[in-house]
Each structure stands twice: as C-alpha cells, then as structure tokens.
Amino acid sequence: MTAAPTTTRAALHRRRPDPTLVTTVLALTGTIVALQQTLMVPLLPEFPALLGTTAEDASWLVTATLLTSAVATPIVSRLADMHGKRRMMMVCLVLQILGSVLGALGETLAVVVAGRALQGFAAALIPVGISIMRDELPRERVGGAVALMSATLGIGSAAGLPLAGLISAHTSWHALFWVSALMAAAMLVAIPLVVPESTLRAPGSFDGVGAVLLSLALVAFLLPVTKGSHWGWTSETTLVLAVVSVVLLAMWVPWELRTGTPMVDLRTAARRPVLLTNVASVLVGFSMYGNMLSTTQLLQLPQRTGFGFGLDVLQAGLAMVPGGLMMVVLSPASAAITRRWGGRTTLITGALVLAGGYVLRVFLVDQLWQIVVGAMLVSAGTAIAYAAMPTLIMASVPISETASANGLNSLLRAVGTSSASAVVAMILTSTVTSLGDVSLPTLDAFKDIFWVCALAALVSALVAAFLPSAGSAQVPAREQVDRQGEEPEEIVVAGRVTAAGARPVRSAVVTVVDLAGDQVDWARVEPDGSYAIVLPGPGDYLTVTAADGWAPHSEVVRVQGAHVQDIDLGDRLQLAGRVTADGRPVEGALVTMTALAGQVTGTTTTGPDGRYVLPLSTHGRHVVTGVDAGSGRTSSVGVTLTGVPRDVDLDLGPAVGPAVGPVAGEAQPARPRGVAGEGTRTPERIGR
The missing domain is CATH 1.10.287 (Helix Hairpins)
Structure with a gap:
C-alpha cells in the first residue's frame, strides 16, 4: 500500500447535515414524484374535448411519462453514482420544471405530451434519494428514512387524486402543471441548502451503447x-x-x-439477494397498482349497477387518502421489523399482509367503509414490503453502485405497475354488463382483479422466502465517532489489481471486512485493473482479493485517510505435469482439460521432456487427458481444482496398436488400465 495525500481533519470530520432535514426534504421530493404521476389521471376523460383529440391519443399523456421515467431511471441512477447524486437530482428537477411549464402553456396535444415526457425524468429522484440517505444518515436512521422514502410512492399517488379533483373543480387544467412546477422549484431550492453532495464516485466511463x-x-x-x-x-x-x-x-x-x-452490472444483479428482491419487486408493484386502479373505478361506478358508489373524482380521491396515510404510519414499523428480524422477514410480512388484504376485499364489497378498510390493508402490506426492498438491495451491492442498483429496482417496480395496468384493463373490459347503452364492468370483474393481485403477492412472498437470512440486512454505514461527537467522513480507497506487477486482472473482486468480521464494502475490478471501495472511517481493515486462476490475496491495512492500495496477485496458477509411456517422456502429446459439463477449458502439447503447463482459469471438477496421436494411447485423470497450483502426471500405458478407430461390428479387446474411457479410476482431489 502506498499512501496518497491525506485529507485534512476538516474534510475527514465535516459536520453531518441534520438527519431530520435531509429525510424530510428527500421524502417530500419522492412525494412530488408520485404526485405528478397521478395528477393527470382523473382528467383523462376530459382531455379529448379540452385538446381536440381522441381518447386513445389523450392516453399518451400518461404513456409518455411512463416511457420517459422507465428510460431515465436506470440512466440517471448510473450517472448519479458516477458524477454526483445531488447533481443528478437537481438535473431531474430542472427537467420536471421545464416539462411542467411546457404543459401549463401548451394548448395542443403534442406540446402537452412533450411536457409530460419531460416530467417523467423526475422518477429517478426516488432511487437517487434513497442512495443519498445511505451516504449521509447515521446508521440508526437509515432504515426508517428509507422506509419513509419508499412509502412516498403510495402517499403521493393517493393524494394526487383528490388534489387533481380539487384543483380542476376551482380552476383550469393548466393549474395542475403550475402546481407541479412550483413544488419542483421549491425542492430545487431546498436540496442544495440541506443535502450535501456525495463524495463517493463509481469509477469507469458511461456505457452509452448499453x-x-x-x-x-x-x-x-x-x-x-x-x-x-x-x-x-x-x-x-x-x-x-x-x-x-x-x-x-x-x-x-x-x-x-x-x-x-x-450501465447495469448484471453479475451483481444476478446475485441471489439482488435477483430475488428484484423479482419480488415486480410482483409487489403489480399488486400495489391493482389496488389503486380497481378501487377508484369501483368507487366511481354508478349506484344503479348495484355495487358502485357513484362518487365523483374528489370524493373517490378522499376515500383513498387513508390508505396513503397508512403507508406513513407503518414506515417506522417496517424499519423496526428489518432491524430486528432482517429484510427478508419484512418483505415476506408485507407480501402476506398484501395478499390477505386482497382476499378480504373479495368479500368486503357492500359498504363504503369496507372498501376503504380493504384498501388500507393493501396499502399497509405495500408499505411494509416496499420499505424492505432498498435495504436488501443496498446490503448486497458495492457502496459506489447504490444509486444504479436502486434505479434498476425502481424500474422493475414500474414494470410491475405497468403490467398491472394492462391486466386490470383487460379484466374490466372483458367481464362487462350492459346498463342501458353503456357497457360497465361487473362485480365479478373486480373480484377477479383482487384474486389475481393476491396471487401475485403470495408468489412474491414465496420468492422472498428464498432470500438469504443473514442478519438484519442493514446497509453498511459509518460507526466511528470522534471526540467532538462528529462522524468521520467516509474514505475512498482506490488502486489496481495486477498480475506479476503488470497485466490487469479483470476478473478480480476486492472485499473489505472490519476486524469484527462485518463486511464493509466490495468492488469488482474494472478492465484496466482499477477498483474503488468505500470505508466508513479511519481504522484497521482486512482486504481479501480473489480471481479465478490466481491465488487469493489477503492483507490487513491501517487506513488514516485517502489511500491507494495496489494489489499484485503474482503469477497465474498452473496445472502442470509430465506425460510418459513405458516410463519414457512423450513429446508432442496433446493434453486437454475438460469440465464435467463437457466444455474444453484448456489444451496444450508436451515438450521434449514430456512436460506440459495449463493455466487454471476455472475452479471445480475437471478431467485432464493426455493422448499420443501416433500410437493412439490415452490416459485421463479426474481432478478437482480448488484455486491452488498442482502437478498431475499422466501415464499413457502400453501400446494398443495404430491410431485408427475400431471397425463397426468387430469385437474389441479389453482396454488396459489408463486408456481413455476406462472409467474405473477414482478422481484425484487436488490439494496443496
């Protein structure tokens, strides 16, 4: 390790921002995102007349925002990891303001749709905001803040319906865009004042093609x-x-x-905790959105259907508010469950409550209070489940990739909500009854939606059951506190992983563990061998570096400030040996290494002394085979490669005649021991 210039004490011990202010501002930002997603929905039936278009074309006011948010979320999240989280939040807010102003001034469908598309960039504010919470809040505050930020999706969505009805009843539809612009402008002022810029950066360049x-x-x-x-x-x-x-x-x-x-590290995304959490996110997002779509329509159906309640937009929106408030109330409870029993238990609990709420909704459909209570139970399950997802994700990815990982998770939730929209629309339009000249969905259609959403929630609980149950799944966070009670600044340790001091080892992974045994961070090495890891503060840490084909490297390092730690893994591991026949070396013999799955993982030929060398690129069970093409003699040995060098000698045995294949139908002589295909030799396990 070579020390880089150490940061000043002021930089290492800068005073942290007020956790309550940071949480409040970021949660309000998340609420605004969800709010502007639903503000347009109640007025969609009126937009064809307002903008002189068809109902199908007017639906682009929702579709444009959905498409932009889906595209922007992973891109903006990746850029936030690379260039600064607060910076990218402000970029999104500026685009939301521009889109809102464009929509407020627009008089044609094309202009208003363009404004709605720009508003969609705001969707990335939630995953980026969650990653800022991990960076800036004390450990004990992260869980509750993340739970509240996740709950803002339901809070804003529930509040958007009555707010849209209230605004449209007293003023022009343009006011909906002005309200969105003013809220975004307020956050654009508050964020630079309250939220510090993250000092953590992901290395590398942006993946434009991806x-x-x-x-x-x-x-x-x-x-x-x-x-x-x-x-x-x-x-x-x-x-x-x-x-x-x-x-x-x-x-x-x-x-x-x-x-x-x-842009998306698929190897990290394929890790079991991340993969299963993302799969559960799609299913929970599906269930959550099915509640919102079906409930508002059920409340607004005419009373003459026999099961509708005939509420207007404002009244139906007010009936959804208790569900949104339920998400706020339960966010601390979900954080407490995560601290006590872990993120897996929280996710399973939320999914089961979600499923139970839908099952009750099948039978509670007669009174308005029953609809409200059923929606509240579904919102409760959503709040608990949503709170666990970012925590599970952040506990399983490198600290420098928290924004992009949460961005992918948010994107998959959006895929779930979009799928729910399509399924709900299909059910409501396929199971209908005629009421005069109008076709309206039947009560059975709504019950079918409740059953489908309950099934999705149950499957998400089943998926979550396969998550690792290690600990509480708390995100890594700083723990040191100096004498003045200030938390030290996180320290970035960077360096290169090379082989024999020169060639970069692209497949290496660097893991950092504190001396109490808790994982601090990990990083996958970039193509040039560089890596960056984040430590919670000065202290002694264990670094473990591993790569297929090289001996692992471990080292205890004392970190006082910013450091450069270059790691040399030495020479590549090799499988070596000697091929002989009748006690004499065989020159030019072909030696192959084959995995048990069938693929050849290495080939070479022997030298004049019968020696061969094969690089060890993969671990696991393999078969090493030697063959003398001139005499047709072969020999195979089963080995288990465990990341250590090994010598394996091959004896081809006595000659068996010319190197020609057997003639079909002829009786074959018994194979001498050592001939390929003999199959009775016990595989040799490699060790030191």
Whole structure:
C-alpha cells in the first residue's frame, strides 16, 4: 500500500447535515414524484374535448411519462453514482420544471405530451434519494428514512387524486402543471441548502451503447403493455414490438456482460439477494397498482349497477387518502421489523399482509367503509414490503453502485405497475354488463382483479422466502465517532489489481471486512485493473482479493485517510505435469482439460521432456487427458481444482496398436488400465 495525500481533519470530520432535514426534504421530493404521476389521471376523460383529440391519443399523456421515467431511471441512477447524486437530482428537477411549464402553456396535444415526457425524468429522484440517505444518515436512521422514502410512492399517488379533483373543480387544467412546477422549484431550492453532495464516485466511463439498447428495449416492451388494449393484444403492431423488445434484450445482455463498465452490472444483479428482491419487486408493484386502479373505478361506478358508489373524482380521491396515510404510519414499523428480524422477514410480512388484504376485499364489497378498510390493508402490506426492498438491495451491492442498483429496482417496480395496468384493463373490459347503452364492468370483474393481485403477492412472498437470512440486512454505514461527537467522513480507497506487477486482472473482486468480521464494502475490478471501495472511517481493515486462476490475496491495512492500495496477485496458477509411456517422456502429446459439463477449458502439447503447463482459469471438477496421436494411447485423470497450483502426471500405458478407430461390428479387446474411457479410476482431489 502506498499512501496518497491525506485529507485534512476538516474534510475527514465535516459536520453531518441534520438527519431530520435531509429525510424530510428527500421524502417530500419522492412525494412530488408520485404526485405528478397521478395528477393527470382523473382528467383523462376530459382531455379529448379540452385538446381536440381522441381518447386513445389523450392516453399518451400518461404513456409518455411512463416511457420517459422507465428510460431515465436506470440512466440517471448510473450517472448519479458516477458524477454526483445531488447533481443528478437537481438535473431531474430542472427537467420536471421545464416539462411542467411546457404543459401549463401548451394548448395542443403534442406540446402537452412533450411536457409530460419531460416530467417523467423526475422518477429517478426516488432511487437517487434513497442512495443519498445511505451516504449521509447515521446508521440508526437509515432504515426508517428509507422506509419513509419508499412509502412516498403510495402517499403521493393517493393524494394526487383528490388534489387533481380539487384543483380542476376551482380552476383550469393548466393549474395542475403550475402546481407541479412550483413544488419542483421549491425542492430545487431546498436540496442544495440541506443535502450535501456525495463524495463517493463509481469509477469507469458511461456505457452509452448499453443505455441505448436498454432504452429501446424498454420502449418496445412498455408500448404494447400500455397500448395493447387500444391496438389489440394480437395486432401486428403489438406482436412486432414484443418481438423487438426480446431481440434488443438478447443483444443488451451479452453486451453488458462483455463491456468493462456496464450501465447495469448484471453479475451483481444476478446475485441471489439482488435477483430475488428484484423479482419480488415486480410482483409487489403489480399488486400495489391493482389496488389503486380497481378501487377508484369501483368507487366511481354508478349506484344503479348495484355495487358502485357513484362518487365523483374528489370524493373517490378522499376515500383513498387513508390508505396513503397508512403507508406513513407503518414506515417506522417496517424499519423496526428489518432491524430486528432482517429484510427478508419484512418483505415476506408485507407480501402476506398484501395478499390477505386482497382476499378480504373479495368479500368486503357492500359498504363504503369496507372498501376503504380493504384498501388500507393493501396499502399497509405495500408499505411494509416496499420499505424492505432498498435495504436488501443496498446490503448486497458495492457502496459506489447504490444509486444504479436502486434505479434498476425502481424500474422493475414500474414494470410491475405497468403490467398491472394492462391486466386490470383487460379484466374490466372483458367481464362487462350492459346498463342501458353503456357497457360497465361487473362485480365479478373486480373480484377477479383482487384474486389475481393476491396471487401475485403470495408468489412474491414465496420468492422472498428464498432470500438469504443473514442478519438484519442493514446497509453498511459509518460507526466511528470522534471526540467532538462528529462522524468521520467516509474514505475512498482506490488502486489496481495486477498480475506479476503488470497485466490487469479483470476478473478480480476486492472485499473489505472490519476486524469484527462485518463486511464493509466490495468492488469488482474494472478492465484496466482499477477498483474503488468505500470505508466508513479511519481504522484497521482486512482486504481479501480473489480471481479465478490466481491465488487469493489477503492483507490487513491501517487506513488514516485517502489511500491507494495496489494489489499484485503474482503469477497465474498452473496445472502442470509430465506425460510418459513405458516410463519414457512423450513429446508432442496433446493434453486437454475438460469440465464435467463437457466444455474444453484448456489444451496444450508436451515438450521434449514430456512436460506440459495449463493455466487454471476455472475452479471445480475437471478431467485432464493426455493422448499420443501416433500410437493412439490415452490416459485421463479426474481432478478437482480448488484455486491452488498442482502437478498431475499422466501415464499413457502400453501400446494398443495404430491410431485408427475400431471397425463397426468387430469385437474389441479389453482396454488396459489408463486408456481413455476406462472409467474405473477414482478422481484425484487436488490439494496443496
């Protein structure tokens, strides 16, 4: 390790911002995001007349925001990790203000849709805000703050319906955009005053190709999901876009696996805690949105249907407010469950409450209070489940990638809500009854929606049951406090991982553990061998570096300030040995190493002394085979590679005749011991 210039004490011990102020400002920002997503929904039936267009074209006011938010969330989150989280939050707020002003001044559908598209950039504020909480809040405050930030999705959505009804009843529809602009402007002023810029940065360059491929794939997927009910689920446009989305994803995945600095680290995303949490997020998002869509429509159906309540937009929105308040009330409880029993238990609990709420809704449909209570129970389950997801994600990814990882999680939740919108629309339009000249959904249609959403919630609980149960899944956080009671600044340790002091080891992973045994951070090495890890403050730490094909490296380092820690893994591990026949070395013999799955993992030929060397690139059970093409003699040995060098000698045994294949139908002589295919030799386990 070589020490870089140490930061000053003022930098190392800067006073942390007020946790309550940071939490409040970020939670308000999240509420604004959810609010502007629903402000337009109650007025969609009126927009065709207001803008002189058709109902199908007016639906682009919602679709444009959905598409932009889906595309912007992973891109903005990745840029936040690389260039600063507060900076990217302010960029999103500026775009939201521009979109709101454009919509407020617009008089045509095209202008208003463009404004709504710009507003969609605000969706990235929630995952970026959650990552700021991890960076800036004390450990004991992170869980509650993240739970509150997650709950803002339900709070803002529930408040948006009555607010839209109230505004539209007393003023022009343009006021909806002005309100959105004013709220975003207030946050644009508050964030620089309250939220400090993160000092943590992810190394590498932005993956432009990956961003374009993912964006196009998302658009090709979400367009038929949101417009399929208008276009027809089996229409040519819907089917073509579905195929295009699959093709683009098939191109995107291998690109992300090959590129040095991917926009979405699929290897990290494939880790069991991250993968299962993201799968559960899709299902919980589906269940959550089904509640909102079905409840508002049920409340507004005419009373003459026999089960509708005939409420107007404002009244229906007010009936949804208790559910939003339930999410606020339960956010501390969900954080407490996570601290006590872990994120997995919290997610399972939330999913089961969500499913139970829907089952009760099937039977509680006669009175208004029953609808409100059922919606509250579903909101309660949503609040508990949503609070666990960011915590589970942040506990399983490098600290420098928290924003992009949460961005992917938010994107998948949006995929779930979009799918719910399509399924709910399909059920409500397929199970209908005629009331005069109008076709309206039946009560059975709503019950079908409740059953489908309950099933999705139960499946999410089943998925969550396979999550690791280690500890409380708390996110890594700073713990040291100096004599003045101030928390030290997190320290970035960077360096390069090389082989024999020169060539970068791209496959290496660096893990940091404190001397109490708790993981602090980890990082996957970039193509040039560079890495960066984040420590909670000065102290002694254990670093462990591992890569397939090299001996692991471990070291205890004392960190006082910013450091550069270069790690040399030495020479590549090798499998070496000697091929002989009749006690004499065999020159030019072919030696292959084959995995038990069938693929060849290495080949070479022997030298004049019969020696061979194969690099060890993968671990696990393999078969090493030697063959003398001239005589047809072969020998195989089973080995288990465990990351240590080993010598394996091969004896080809006595000659068996010329190197020609057997003639079909001829009786074959017994194979001498050591001939390929003998199959009775016990595999040799490699050790030191």
